[in-house]
Amino acid sequence: MEFHSFQFFGFLLLVLGLHYALPKPARRWLLLAASYWFYGSWDVRFLGLILLSTSLDFWLALRIERETAPAPRRRWIVASMVLNLGILGFFKYTNFFLGNFCVLTGADPAHWLLPIVLPVGVSFFTFQSMSYTIDVYRGHIAARRSFVDFALFVAFFPQLVAGPIIKANEFFPRFDHWRAPADRDLQRAVTLVLVGLLQKAALADNLAPVVDAWFDTHDAKGFLPAATAVLAFGLQIFFDFAGYSNIAIGTALLFGYSFPVNFRQPYLALNVAEFWRRWHISLSSWLRDYLYVPLGGNRGGAWRTQRNLMVTMLLGGLWHGASWNFVIWGGLHGLYLAVHRVWRPFAAARLGERITASVPYRLVAWLLTLAAVGLAWVFFRCRSLDQSLHVVGQLLAPDRLGDSLLPLPWLGVIAGTLVVAWLADRRALFERLDRLHWFWRGVGFAGLLFLLTVFAATEGHVAFLYFQF
Amino acid sequence: MSAGSSSSPAKVPPQPDVSRGAVATTWRAVVTGLLLYLAVELAFFRTGLHAWIAKPASSAGWTARRCLYESMLRPLDERPSILLLGDSTMGDCCAPQLLQERIGTPDLVVRDAAIPGTGPMVWPFVVAAIAPPNRRTLVVVGVTSFYEDLSLEAPGGSAEDLAFLPLLAGIADAPDIAASMPAGALRHDAWLQLLSKTYAWRRDIRDLLVAPLERYQQVRDMFRQLRWGAPYAGRPGDLVGARVEAGRVVLPFEAPQIAAQLQQVVFAPRISHPGHERLWFGRLASVTAALGGQLVVVRVPTQVLPRADGAAGRPRAIFGELAGRSQVHVLDPALFADLERPEYFYDALHMNRLGRQRFTERLADTLRQRFGAVLTR
Numbered sequence: 001m002e003f004h005s006f007q008f009f010g011f012l013l014l015v016l017g018l019h020y021a022l023p024k025p026a027r028r029w030l031l032l033a034a035s036y037w038f039y040g041s042w043d044v045r046f047l048g049l050i051l052l053s054t055s056l057d058f059w060l061a062l063r064i065e066r067e068t069a070p071a072p073r074r075r076w077i078v079a080s081m082v083l084n085l086g087i088l089g090f091f092k093y094t095n096f097f098l099g100n101f102c103v104l105t106g107a108d109p110a111h112w113l114l115p116i117v118l119p120v121g122v123s124f125f126t127f128q129s130m131s132y133t134i135d136v137y138r139g140h141i142a143a144r145r146s147f148v149d150f151a152l153f154v155a156f157f158p159q160l161v162a163g164p165i166i167k168a169n170e171f172f173p174r175f176d177h178w179r180a181p182a183d184r185d186l187q188r189a190v191t192l193v194l195v196g197l198l199q200k201a202a203l204a205d206n207l208a209p210v211v212d213a214w215f216d217t218h219d220a221k222g223f224l225p226a227a228t229a230v231l232a233f234g235l236q237i238f239f240d241f242a243g244y245s246n247i248a249i250g251t252a253l254l255f256g257y258s259f260p261v262n263f264r265q266p267y268l269a270l271n272v273a274e275f276w277r278r279w280h281i282s283l284s285s286w287l288r289d290y291l292y293v294p295l296g297g298n299r300g301g302a303w304r305t306q307r308n309l310m311v312t313m314l315l316g317g318l319w320h321g322a323s324w325n326f327v328i329w330g331g332l333h334g335l336y337l338a339v340h341r342v343w344r345p346f347a348a349a350r351l352g353e354r355i356t357a358s359v360p361y362r363l364v365a366w367l368l369t370l371a372a373v374g375l376a377w378v379f380f381r382c383r384s385l386d387q388s389l390h391v392v393g394q395l396l397a398p399d400r401l402g403d404s405l406l407p408l409p410w411l412g413v414i415a416g417t418l419v420v421a422w423l424a425d426r427r428a429l430f431e432r433l434d435r436l437h438w439f440w441r442g443v444g445f446a447g448l449l450f451l452l453t454v455f456a457a458t459e460g461h462v463a464f465l466y467f468q469f
Numbered sequence: 470m471s472a473g474s475s476s477s478p479a480k481v482p483p484q485p486d487v488s489r490g491a492v493a494t495t496w497r498a499v500v501t502g503l504l505l506y507l508a509v510e511l512a513f514f515r516t517g518l519h520a521w522i523a524k525p526a527s528s529a530g531w532t533a534r535r536c537l538y539e540s541m542l543r544p545l546d547e548r549p550s551i552l553l554l555g556d557s558t559m560g561d562c563c564a565p566q567l568l569q570e571r572i573g574t575p576d577l578v579v580r581d582a583a584i585p586g587t588g589p590m591v592w593p594f595v596v597a598a599i600a601p602p603n604r605r606t607l608v609v610v611g612v613t614s615f616y617e618d619l620s621l622e623a624p625g626g627s628a629e630d631l632a633f634l635p636l637l638a639g640i641a642d643a644p645d646i647a648a649s650m651p652a653g654a655l656r657h658d659a660w661l662q663l664l665s666k667t668y669a670w671r672r673d674i675r676d677l678l679v680a681p682l683e684r685y686q687q688v689r690d691m692f693r694q695l696r697w698g699a700p701y702a703g704r705p706g707d708l709v710g711a712r713v714e715a716g717r718v719v720l721p722f723e724a725p726q727i728a729a730q731l732q733q734v735v736f737a738p739r740i741s742h743p744g745h746e747r748l749w750f751g752r753l754a755s756v757t758a759a760l761g762g763q764l765v766v767v768r769v770p771t772q773v774l775p776r777a778d779g780a781a782g783r784p785r786a787i788f789g790e791l792a793g794r795s796q797v798h799v800l801d802p803a804l805f806a807d808l809e810r811p812e813y814f815y816d817a818l819h820m821n822r823l824g825r826q827r828f829t830e831r832l833a834d835t836l837r838q839r840f841g842a843v844l845t846r
Contacts, residue, residue: 183493183494186495186496190499438494438495438498438501439497439498439501441495441498441501441502442500442501442504443502443505444502445499445501445502446501446506448502449502449503450509453665453667453671454667454668454674454678455671458658458671
């Protein structure tokens with residue numbers, strides 16, 4: 001049951017209706033039941049896994065809180081880490097390691113690889129669950145006494161299968177002080193859901209055939225086909241995932257739960273550090289709080305900071321998928337961040353603020369950031385290292401120019417999207433829209449619905465890309 | 470990755486007080502949005518207004534041309550009339566003007582309503598859209614698939630059928646149309662198209678938004694052609710010399726596409742969907758009967774080269790059933806068999822100018838003999 005399906009909207013309307021019809025104490029039960037139903041609709045076998053993970057983390061958090069001495073507390077948090085990373089490792093990485101073992105030893109993969117099905121959303125709910133036990137261990141939050149509360153935190157259906165990854169210390173305060181959504185929230189919720197659907201169904205899914213056709217066949221040779229295919233993929237994954245996140249945040253808001261924004265116009269970033277403050281914010285802040293900072297963050301000198309950045313990004317890459325391509329993708333971003341960290345003080349000292357704040361400098365910085373991010377997307381999208389190197393070869397050493405894969409109307413859409421993103425970023429576009437009279441907001445909703453009806457790609461179903469992670 | 474402090478206990482963000490009056494403005498906006506969407510749907514797409522600027526070369530554009538523009542320019546009325554129905558093979562093999570002259574009935578109007586790519590699912594809607602009640606109406610439907618080698622009970626509808634229906638079908642037709650589609654995405658799509666005309670016209674709207682000037686020129690040129698252009702006279706060229714050698718179709722000239730199509734004509738099994746045909750030919754007979762007219766089923770010549778197995782095949786069950794209904798006449802399928810020769814075709818399926826003339830003359834003679842009284846009573 002995906003967000004861009006009629007089944008989901010039928011389900012959502014039913015659960016919303018029941019949610020507001022039921023007395024408050026029953027609502028948590030309803031949402032938990034609905035969330036498990038939603039998760040079971042993917043594959044009912046995985047319900048056992050999420051229940052097991054939830055039950056054990058619930059119990060482990062209580063044990064951590066009960067213990068006062070550091071050693072047993074550490075023992076229980078290690079148990080929680082082993083549990084969560086064990087689940088993630090088994091389902092996601094077993095065959096990756098076995099496959100590499102086969103390559104190294106020449107063993108027959110048919111005898112070694114296991115028939116493992118990756119449970120949908122496992123990367124997201126294990127991280128979310130881990131954040132809870134870590135926060136309890138750190139003393140940032142109290143362990144929950146109610147299993148239903150905790151189970152709902154792990155399984156809340158709007159963000160269960162592909163995030164945003166909500167940290168326990170963000171979720172429970174809102175949960176404990178729940179209030180019915182205000183007018184502004186409802187308006188934002190409806191807008192987010194419609195915009196998210198438009199991003200997914202009209203933009204990402206229409207780019208998908210262009211991207212898939214080129215990456216699967218490489219029929220068109222030359223720099224322009226390669227560059228436009230990478231550009232198209234960069235846009236596809238953004239619209240796909242940002243669309244999903246917007247629907248998730250909007251849906252949660254309809255129930256009165258406010259989740260932090262997950263994307264903030266990432267392709268307007270002027271450097272890669274800024275890109276990561278704008279892209280998949282819930283993951284990057286999770287990695288910062290639960291990996292980078294515990295590794296030492298920027299507290300141990302320049303070299304250690306660089307090492308911590310690289311380790312964080314490599315593991316962040318591996319989190320996305322069990323493939324060396326994702327590791328390289330993470331490694332490239334680690335390298336970019338390291339270079340940026342060296343360049344920033346150098347540029348400030350040698351060039352001065354007058355130049356670094358100038359339009360030409362910012363334009364070059366923007367284009368360089370886009371190019372660097374785009375180059376990394378090649379490894380993210382390609383199925384193998386060979387294929388990635390082939391694409392990179394076309395991008396970096398073009399023997400001929402070729403033709404753009406994206407026709408003129410698409411370039412217009414991209415330019416329009418950048419303008420809207422810029423307005424949203426610099427001119428608080430959405431805050432201004434919030435203040436519009438309800439009639440004009442209605443006109444806006446009608447426009448979004450019309451665009452969705454006309455431009456949604458209906459020829460072939462395209463699943464949300466982040467479901468595979 | 471930017472460095473930062475570890476997480477700290479979050480504070481609950483201040484939330485505005487909820488007042489029912491304030492909440493209502495969002496619902497007012499949502500309802501307004503839905504009403505506006507419905508208003509556009511009703512004003513432009515359900516009234517058929519958009520069809521006046523439909524892309525002429527598209528499926529929906531062809532439907533609009535036959536059912537809207539030509540009806541406006543040459544409306545059928547109480548005069549005796551013949552409506553020619555079918556796909557592009559019918560459009561190519563029958564010349565309306567020649568048919569009219571050769572039958573010779575005073576005041577007879579012959580309208581070409583054949584639409585390339587259509588099948589029996591579309592034809593009842595075309596008749597309902599074009600023909601007024603008139604006892605002196607003959608609906609002549611040309612069928613290319615008369616025989617069968619095997620039959621399947623699976624639904625016989627396709628996405629191509631759906632492409633013709635935005636202008637013609639309504640919500641009441643949705644259950645039958647959806648049931649005629651293979652289960653899954655196509656059935657779902659049929660429901661969506663019939664519930665939302667905006668959705669049904671979406672490809673046409675996309676094209677219009679991408680190149681509005683081009684659309685304007687296409688529509689203008691089509692209207693000019695309809696008003697002042699010479700009537701279609703058929704295509705030149707023939708397939709003389711086409712033959713089968715060692716299991717392959719050989720043409721006297723280089724035309725791989727025609728050769729591949731001919732290969733199908735000669736060798737591919739002919740598959741029927743009896744349930745689908747029963748429903749939609751039955752609907753066509755009912756619509757024609759409701760007008761007071763007669764339905765005439767004609768087997769259009771398409772067998773350019775004889776079948777490889779030499780067997781004619783068995784006639785589809787539906788034609789036997791139709792022959793048993795009053796006001797339906799299934800003409801002898803061998804009536805035009807001698808026209809199934811390479812010299813009468815310009816490609817694997819369509820008759821050329823000479824074939825068009827021969828077919829029309831014979832059809833006119835047959836209709837005059839058998840239905841002269843109907844047309845003149």
